[in-house]
Amino acid sequence: MTPTEEYDYIVVGAGSAGCVLANRLSADASKSVLLLEAGPEDSSMWMKIPAGTTKVFGPSAVNWGYFTEPEPHLKDRKIYWPRGRTLGGSSSINGMVYLRGHPEDYDQWERLGNPGWGWKDVIPHFKRSEDQERGESALHGVGGGLSVTDLSIDDKAGRLFIEAAQNAGLPLRKDFNDGVQEGVGRAQVTVKDGRRSSTSVAFLHPVRGRRNLRIEVNALAERILFEGRRATGIRYTQGGIQKIAKARLEVVLAGGVINSPQLLMLSGVGPAGHLQEMGIDVVLNLPGVGQNLQDHLYVYYVAKCEKEISLNHQLSGPNLYLHAMRYFVNRSGYLNIGVVQATAFPRVTPDANRPNVEISFRPMSLNISKKGTIALDKFPGINASCSLLRPKARGQIRLASSNPRDYPLIQANYLNNTEDLHVMREGLRWIRKTFETEPLSQFITAEHAPGNAVQSDSEWEGFIRDAAQSVYHPVGTCAMGIDSMAVVDHELRVRGIDGLRVVDASVMPRITSSNTNAPTIMIGEKGADMIRAAARK
Template sequence: MTQTEQYDYIIIGAGSAGCVLANRLSADPSTSVLLLEAGPEDKSMWLKIPAGTTKVFQPGPLNWGYFTEPEPSLRGRKIYWPRGKTLGGSSSINGMVYLRGHPEDYDQWERLGCSGWGWKDVMPHFRRSEDQQHGASELHGADGPLAVTDPVIDDIAGRLFIESAMNTGLPLRKDFNDGIQEGVGRAQVTIRQGRRSSTSIAFLHPIRDRANLRVAVEALAERVLLQGVRATGVRYTQGGTSKVAVARREVILCGGVINSPQLLMLSGIGPAAHLREHGIEVALDLPGVGENLQDHLYVYYVAKCEKSLSLNHRLSGPSLYLEALKYFANRSGYLNIGAVQATAFARAVPQATRPDVEVSFRPMSLGISKNGTISLDKFPGINASCSLLRPQARGRIRLGSANPHDYPLIYANYLDNPADLRVMREGLRWIRRTFETEPLSRFISSEHAPGEAVQSDSEWENFIRDAAQSVYHPVGTCAMGTDHMAVLDHELRVRGIDGLRVVDASVMPRITSSNTNAPTIMIGEKGAEMIRAAAPK
């Protein structure tokens, strides 16, 4: 027998935006909220330790462990896409970098018909979530739940990279979130006192005891229930039992760029011909569902260096146990390190009017296998990755079957536009010039990847096709806008269906020019405000 429950709001997905919504909507004690999460509780210690990213990044019970379909422009390789499958979602497994992007990103959203999403409009929502280490200002908030702090580790290699980048002409930037962006410096992170500040830790755990909030883990949403053109609830399974939750007000999808369009299509909302291929009855022909997929692509540049610069030996073998003792004794040592120790936003091609690449520097070098496992190199090494900020390529998400337990198909279409390849190539050349510049160059023994033999355009491009990986910033598959492919209106409501919204990274019509977690948290804040404003008075 199917169990039935009733709530005012049903939130599907306890990720970066879902935890924000659960906090903000349940703040009204007169409303009831159900938060569904397909993964387990976030109890693993690796989710709390900053350096634990390398553990939870790999496929496992806390990670969906997706792969793209073979990518034609990347030698037919399937590219690994980690996605958080636990409370906090991908904010529980990411690199903890806090970057908002460029003001022009949001002003472009507004020009695309997303009224109220310009830079000046989204700024209050960024500020609302923030507990900024340096206090409140016009740009930053200090009363929010989310810790935003300077990196604890001030490594020598990162300082040398910053100085060398400045010697190539980049200005020093103390705050990448000030609306200017171009420059080099230390990006802030979502870490508080040696512990990851995921959205579950920041927004959800402090309010778990609210009587009007129910959090259901290991609960997989299978279908949004519809009556005509209105969403009325959700069917989900938990512990082998089929359950139905009825929403008196709204159903809100926060499953992310893969799972939100998947659930819409499983519910009969999406491209009609594709749904019929899988025997799904079409409730609404909405061709944009699953389209407009965008992601940042990156390539590692690796150099061998003096041992004093590299953390390879400190974070492996017997030395790792010493670092663990330091961390558990007083939260000191290199287990406090985030995914990036220095950041540069640069213009790789001459005609760029603002930064077109993000360069992330790390005082270590590592490899990622085809199955998503990470291993540090045996030699002392450092690396910098070049990330393409505004890709022209567009991909899509498609159903693999009508079974909600089956993974959908991911077609990223990386580098299917020659302009993307050019920007990536010139960005890597910028990294090489920086590594060859004093003072960093003094400590470099040799270039490990791509190697000094790579010089011509075609040689660089071959290296990129062989080595490129996802930065794990997919967005856009339930885009808001006003054109015929828009899935949502500017208030994140599914076009043609009442009582149904999407609030996560999939709503972005264009990818932001930096890491996407901070913008997704902002979307959660703004979405919550819109939902509360629409509530019956």
């Protein structure tokens, strides 16, 4: 007999939004909360160390390790998509960069039929999460769970890049999150005392002792249960045992851009024709489920350089052990380094009215294999990646089968239009120009990738299609709005279904113009407020 339990709220997915939800909903001692996570505890040492990101980047027990289907505009390459499968979700394996995006991102959400999601409306929710090292201000908060701090390592190469970018015309920015994005500087990170501040560390672990909060790991949600068109619970499997949890008030999906639409479709909510093809009974024809997929795409620019400004040799061989010892003794050394040491937001096309690429600079150079492994180059090198901020490309998530354990099919449709390709090309040219600008140029010995042979538009295009990778910022597959393809309304309620919400990055109708972790945490905060308000009514 299948065991059955009952709670007020069931939250599916303990990721960037799910941990926030579990914290805020369980703050009401009169309400019981069940948090289901498909992966294990976030106990790996590499999740705690800032430089440990490379160790959890590949497919593993804590990383879903997805791949797209062959991308037709990237020479039919399958693109690697790491996604966290552990407490904290992708915040436990990401690059820890804290960026909110541009105010216009949120004002556009509001214009698309989502009142209460403009820039001025979301600032209080960003502030609530934040424990800002620089102190409280009109735009920043202190006392929240999420540590937001300055970089602890002031590397020489990063300083040179920032000076070169200023000499190339960008203003110096002290804070990329104050509503004025264009410029160059050091972005802040979610790190505290030399350790990653994931959402599990920030929001979940401090409240694990609450009697009304139950956390179940290694628990794979298989189906949403319905009575008519009301969600009443979740069927999940844990340790080979199938279990049922009932929700008195609401079921909240926080599995992310892949798993939330997958679970909706497995449960009969989605495009009717596709569900019927999979042999799934249709509960509600909701054609937008799995559609509107957007992601940031990036390409590396790599330069060989003087050894004194590259960390390749410091993070490999005997030096790596030296820095590991320093880290474990007093949290010093280069294991404190994040994946980005300087950031720039330029406008790279004449028609742009705000930055249209994000440039991420690193004082080392990396090789990322097609299988998702990372290795440092043998030569002294540095790199900068160009990320397309507001892609026109739209993809989709589809089921491979009706089996919850089968990975869904991901088609991002990267670079399926000339505008995306044009902006990416000009962004890479901006990097080349900046690397050729003093004082950084004095330390560059050769351009490694793409190399000086790449000059014409068509040569850049070939390089981009060969080298482009995901920035791992997928959003949009359960978009909020009022059009025929919207999945949730502005209060994140699934349209046509009672007692069911989606609260994660999949609800973004348009991708934010920066890294997506901070906006996803904000969505968790705002979603929790909406859920609690509904319960009070």
